[in-house]
Amino acid sequence: MRFTYASAIPVAIIVLAAAAPWLISSYELNLMARFLALAILAIGLVLVWGEGGILSLGQGVFFGLGGYALAMHLKLVMLDPGDIPDFMQWSGLESLPWWWVPFENPVCAILGVVLVPGLFAAGFSWLVFRRRVGGVYFALITQALALAFSTLLISQQAYTGGFNGLTDYSTLLGFDLASDDMIVALYWITLALVVVAFLGVRFLMMSRFGKLLRATRDGENRVRFLGYNPAPYKVIAFTVGAVLAGISGALFTLHAGVISPALVGVVPSIEMVIWVAVGGRNSLWGAVIGALLINFARDEISSAFPNIWLYGLGLMFVLVVSFLPDGIAGLFAANRSGRMAHLLKTLRPGRAA
Amino acid sequence: MGELTLFVGQIFNGFSVASLFVLSALGLALSFGLMRVINMAHGEMLMLGGYLAYLTLMVVPGPLGILVALPVAFLGAGLVGALLEATVIHRLSSRPLDTLLATWGVSLIFQQGARNIFGAIGVDVTAPAWLNHTISISGGPLDGLTLPATRIFIMGVAVLVLGGLALLLAKTRIGLLVRAVNQDRETAAAMGVNARKVDLMVFALGTGVAGLAGVVLALLGPVTPNVGQSYIVPAFLVVILGGLGSLVGTAIASLIIGLFSALVQIYVDVSLSQVLLLVFVIAFIQFRPQGVIAVRSRALDS
Numbered sequence: 057m058r059f060t061y062a063s064a065i066p067v068a069i070i071v072l073a074a075a076a077p078w079l080i081s082s083y084e085l086n087l088m089a090r091f092l093a094l095a096i097l098a099i100g101l102v103l104v105w106g107e108g109g110i111l112s113l114g115q116g117v118f119f120g121l122g123g124y125a126l127a128m129h130l131k132l133v134m135l136d137p138g139d140i141p142d143f144m145q146w147s148g149l150e151s152l153p154w155w156w157v158p159f160e161n162p163v164c165a166i167l168g169v170v171l172v173p174g175l176f177a178a179g180f181s182w183l184v185f186r187r188r189v190g191g192v193y194f195a196l197i198t199q200a201l202a203l204a205f206s207t208l209l210i211s212q213q214a215y216t217g218g219f220n221g222l223t224d225y226s227t228l229l230g231f232d233l234a235s236d237d238m239i240v241a242l243y244w245i246t247l248a249l250v251v252v253a254f255l256g257v258r259f260l261m262m263s264r265f266g267k268l269l270r271a272t273r274d275g276e277n278r279v280r281f282l283g284y285n286p287a288p289y290k291v292i293a294f295t296v297g298a299v300l301a302g303i304s305g306a307l308f309t310l311h312a313g314v315i316s317p318a319l320v321g322v323v324p325s326i327e328m329v330i331w332v333a334v335g336g337r338n339s340l341w342g343a344v345i346g347a348l349l350i351n352f353a354r355d356e357i358s359s360a361f362p363n364i365w366l367y368g369l370g371l372m373f374v375l376v377v378s379f380l381p382d383g384i385a386g387l388f389a390a391n392r393s394g395r396m397a398h399l400l401k402t403l404r405p406g407r408a409a
Numbered sequence: 410m411g412e413l414t415l416f417v418g419q420i421f422n423g424f425s426v427a428s429l430f431v432l433s434a435l436g437l438a439l440s441f442g443l444m445r446v447i448n449m450a451h452g453e454m455l456m457l458g459g460y461l462a463y464l465t466l467m468v469v470p471g472p473l474g475i476l477v478a479l480p481v482a483f484l485g486a487g488l489v490g491a492l493l494e495a496t497v498i499h500r501l502s503s504r505p506l507d508t509l510l511a512t513w514g515v516s517l518i519f520q521q522g523a524r525n526i527f528g529a530i531g532v533d534v535t536a537p538a539w540l541n542h543t544i545s546i547s548g549g550p551l552d553g554l555t556l557p558a559t560r561i562f563i564m565g566v567a568v569l570v571l572g573g574l575a576l577l578l579a580k581t582r583i584g585l586l587v588r589a590v591n592q593d594r595e596t597a598a599a600m601g602v603n604a605r606k607v608d609l610m611v612f613a614l615g616t617g618v619a620g621l622a623g624v625v626l627a628l629l630g631p632v633t634p635n636v637g638q639s640y641i642v643p644a645f646l647v648v649i650l651g652g653l654g655s656l657v658g659t660a661i662a663s664l665i666i667g668l669f670s671a672l673v674q675i676y677v678d679v680s681l682s683q684v685l686l687l688v689f690v691i692a693f694i695q696f697r698p699q700g701v702i703a704v705r706s707r708a709l710d711s
Contacts, residue, residue: 111506183691187698192447192505196645197690203642204684211680322642326513333510366521373514377507378500 066341073247077240086311089243091351092250093307098331098343099253100300105329106337107261108293109273110190114198115301115328117205118173120320122302123309124209124216125172128156129165130225130309147214156215162229169306170299177298178291185287185294190276199322206321221316228310246307253300254340260296261340269293330369333376336385345384414554419671425560427667428567431660432622433640434647435574436490436615438659441648442591443611444502449512450493451644452637453519454616457489458482458623459632460523463532472537475624479566482620490616494609502608516637523634531633540628563625570618575656587611643670646690652700661701 073092077085097119104110131141132152140152158164180201184194209216216222231238260266271279272286279286309315318324327350335346358365380386437451465478497515501508535541536559544556578584589597590607598604626636643666650662669689673682697703 109506111509113509180691183695187694189694189698192441192445192509193649193694195506195509196447196649197687200642200646200683200687200690204680204687207680207683211678322638326510329510363521363525366517370514370517370521373517374497374511377511377514378497381504381507 070247070251074244077243082236082239085243086239087352087355089239089246090308090311091348092243092246093304093311094328094331094351095250095304095344095347096246096253096307097301097304097328098335098347099250099257099340100297100304101328101332102337102340102343103257103260103269103293104297105332106339106343107266107273108269108290110290110294111195111329112198112294112297113195113322113326113329114202114205115297116202116320116322116325117198118177118298118301119305119308119324119328120205120209120315120317121173121176121305122169123305123315123319124222125159125168125302126165126306127222127225127309127315128159129162129168130228131222132156132160133162133228134226141217143217143220144214149214153215166306169302173302173305174295174299178295181291181294182287185290188287190290199325202320202322202325206317209317209320217316219317221314221319222309223314223316225313233310233313242307242310246311249303249307250344253303254344257296257300258340265289265292327369330373330376332383333381334372334383336383338382339385339389342383342385349384411550411552414551415675417551418554419675420668421554421556421560423668423671424664425563425667426671427663428564429622429626429640430643430647430663430667431567432570432618432625433644434651434659434663435570435656436612436618437644438648438651438655439615440608440612442653442655443587444498444608445505446498446502446508447505447512447645447648448490448493448498448612448616449509449641450516450519451512451616451619452641453516453523454486454490454619455623455626455637455640456519456523456632456634457486458620459534459627459636460527460532460623461485461620462624462627463527463534463632466534472539475534475537475540475628478624479621482624483617484620486620486623487613487617490619491609491613493616494612498612499605499608520634527632527634529634531631531636533631534627536628559625559628562628566621566625570621571656571660574614574618578656583610643686646686649690650693650700652702655700655702658700658702665701 072079076088080088097115101112101115104112135141140149144152159168184190184197189197209221210219212218226233228238231241261269268279268284268286269289272289276286305315305320308319331347331350332343333346334350335344336342354365357368376383382389433451433455436454437447441447459482461482462475462478465481466474469477493512493515497511498508501511540558540562542558544558544561546552546554546556576584578587586597586602586607587610589600589602590604594604622640623632623636626632626640630636647659647662647666650665651658652662666686670682670686673685677685
C-alpha cells in the first residue's frame with residue numbers, strides 16, 4: 057500500500073489521543089474518557105441504524121445492563137464476606153439475591169458486561185424480527201423497552217439501588233480507582249477499545265455480512281426474493297450494537313463512578329441516536345466525533361444554561377434530520393469529489409497537480 | 410370490600426384508562442395509516458390541550474367552562490398540528506424513522522416552552538361541581554364500589570369522539586377521500602384526490618383529538634410539561650397492536666391494553682405491569698404481527 061497523507065491522519069489522531077494524559081488536566085482526561093466510552097456505543101449505532109436501517113430507541117437498556125453488571129461487581133468487592141450492600145440493608149434484605157452472587161467474581165462480571173446485553177438483545181430482536189416486524193414498530197417497541205427498564209430499576213429499590221443507582225466504588229481488581237495511574241490506565245483501555253470497536257465494525261461493514269445488511273436496509277423484500285432470510289442479519293447487527301453498548305456502559309460507569317436509571321431511560325436512549333445523527337449515521341468517525349462533540353457541548357452548556365441546551369437539543373434533532381441527514385460526515389463526503397480530494401491529491405508526493 | 414368489587418372496579422378503571430388511550434392514540438393511528446409516520450410530539454398535543462383547558466377556565470369560570478375548553482383545545486391543538494405537519498412532517502414523510510427523531514426534537518422544544526411559560530410544577534384544572542362526585546354502591550355483591558363521575562365523563566367523551574370519527578369516515582365526502590388515500594395513495598391521486606390536503610387534514614384532526622384528550626386528562630391530575638409523556642408510550646403500543654390506520658383496531662387495542670394494565674395491577678405494582686405489558690405486546694405480535702385488524706392489500710412493500 058502506498059503512503060498517502062490521508063491515511064496518516066487517523067494514526068496521528070490516535071497518537072495524539074494516546075498522548076492526552078500529558079496534554080490535558082486530569083479532570084479533562086476523565087471527561088474525555090467518559091465520552092470516548094460513549095463513542096463505543098455510537099460506533100455500534102452506525103452498524104445498527106446507519107447500515108442496518110434499524111432505529112433503536114432503547115440503546116440505553118443495553119448500556120445500562122453493561123453498566124449495572126460491572127457496578128454490581130464493584131459494589132460487592134468492597135464488602136466484607138457475608139455482608140450485603142448498604143442499600144439492600146436499608147431496604148430490609150437479609151442476604152444477597154441469587155442473581156447478584158455470580159458478579160462477585162471479576163471474570164463473571166466482565167463476561168456479564170458482554171453476555172447479558174448480548175443475549176438479551178439477541179432474544180428480544182429475534183422475537184420481533186422473525187415476525188417481520190420492523191421499521192417504526194421496532195423503534196416504538198424499543199422505546200417501550202427503555203421505559204419499562206428504567207421504571208423497573210427505580211421501583212426495585214432493594215435489588216437495584218433504585219433512583220440513585222449504584223455508586224461509590226473504590227477498587228477494581230485490587231487497584232485504587234481514584235489513583236492517577238489508574239485513571240490514565242483506564243483512559244488508555246477505553247481508547248484502545250474505541251479503536252478495536254471501530255476496526256471491528258468496519259470489518260463487519262466491509263464483509264459480505266455488511267453488504268447483506270445494507271441490502272436488507274434498502275430493500276428487505278428484494279433480499280428475501282434472492283433467497284436470503286434477512287432476520288438473522290438484523291438480529292446479529294442489533295446484538296453487536298447491544299454488546300458495544302454494554303461495554304460502553306461498563307466503561308462509562310468506571311469513569312463516572314455511577315450508573316443510575318437517569319442514564320438509561322427513554323430520554324438518554326434517544327439522545328444516543330442524536331450523537332450519531334449529528335456525526336453522520338453512515339460514518340464511523342462521524343459517530344465518534346458526534347458523540348464527543350455533543351457530550352462536550354452538553355457539559356459546557358447544560359449546567360450554565362439548561363434552557364438554551366434543551367431548546368438547542370430539540371432544534372438540533374429537527375434541523376439535522378431535516379437538512380443534514382448524513383451529519384457532519386456528509387459535509388465532507390459531498391466535497392470529496394471536489395475541493396477536499398483535489399487538495400489531498402495535490403499534497404500527494406510525486407504527483408504534481 | 411369484596412374480591413368481586415375489586416375486580417369490577419379494576420375493569421371500570423381499565424375502561425376509563427382505555428378511553429384515554431383511544432383519545433391519545435386515534436390521531437397517531439390515523440396519520441400512521443395514511444403517511445406511515447409517527448409523531449413523537451403527539452404527547453405534547455395532550456399537554457397543549459391541558460394547558461388550553463387551564464387558560465379557558467381562567468376566562469370562562471363556572472360550571473360550563475370545561476365544555477367550552479373542549480372545542481378550544483380541539484381547535485388549538487389541531488392548528489398547531491397542522492403547522493407541524495406543514496413544516497416538519499410533510500418534508501420527511503418519505504423517511505418515517507427520521508420523522509420520529511425530528512418530531513422528538515419538536516416535543517423537547519414544546520416541553521421546555523411549557524416549562525418556561527407555566528413552570529415545571531404544573532397547573533391544576535378543577536373539575537366543575539357536576540363532575541365532582543362519585544357514584545358509590547352500598548350493599549349487594551358490589552358493596553363499596555365507587556365510580557368517579559370524571560371517569561364516566563372521560564368514557565363519554567371517548568365514545569362520542571369515536572362515533573363522530575366513524576361517521577365522518579363512513580358517511581361524508583371527506584371520509585371518502587381519506588379512505589381512498591388510505592387504500593391506495595397513487596390511484597387516489599390519479600383520480601384527482603388532493604392527497605397532500607388529505608394528509609394535512611387528517612393530521613390536524615388527529616392532533617385536535619389529542620387536544621381533547623388533554624382536557625380530560627386535566628380533570629384527573631395536574632397539567633405538567635411532561636404530562637404527555639406518561640400516556641404516549643402506551644399509545645404507541647396501541648398503534649402497534651391496532652393495525653394500520655383502523656379505527657376499530659385502535660379502539661380494540663386500547664381496550665386490550667387498558668384492561669390488561671388494570672387487571673394486572675390487581676396482582677403487581679405499576680412498574681411490573683409496564684414490563685408485563687411489553688411482554689404481552691411482544692407475545693401478541695408473535696401471533697398477529699399485522700395487528701388486531703389487518704388491512705388487506707396487494708402491495709408487498711407498504
